[in-house]
Amino acid sequence: MANPSPEPRNPTRPVRPPAGPVKRRGFFEVRWRQFRRAPRPVVRAVVSSLSVALVLGIVFLAYDIALDRGAVLPGGDLRLLYLAFYVAVVCLLGALLTYFFVPLPSGPSATRVTRTPWSLALGLFAAVPIAYLVLVLLHEMIKPVLVGR
DSSP states (O other): OOOOSSSOOOTTSOOOOOOOOOOOOOHHHHHHHHHHTOOHHHHHHHHHHHHHHHHHHHHHHHHHHHHHTTOOOTTSOOHHHHHHHHHHHHHHHHHHHHHHHOOOOOTTSSOOOOOOHHHHHHHHHHHHHHHHHHHHHIIIIIHHHHHTO
16 A cells, blocks of 8 residues: 655655644743843843943942932032043943944855944944943932931
């Protein structure tokens, strides 16, 4: 008796059951899967921007708490100027660190160009929201804990 299937059977390959209807994933299940399987260049861009933002944010938090407690520092109250400096430096260093330390996929071509203007753009797009999220986290969540409010 001949095998009615068009492809020959491979004894080392497991037999798959027939495909049924595709299960639709929920919104949060899709986002969680995307979060767990983020591309390495994106993760590295976020980590480089986050490290710069955390260091500068902690310095700002110490400066802010010192001024709130009545410290008299040279130059007076320069919090607004420091915030503008903070955002500019986080965006600039985030973009530059991403440009220098995050290799882009080279694709099938023979040339191995790993730095393009898109590397800078990836770093900038990662740095802008991170700068503001770190400021909100430090000022609205960490500072009240440290000053006892």
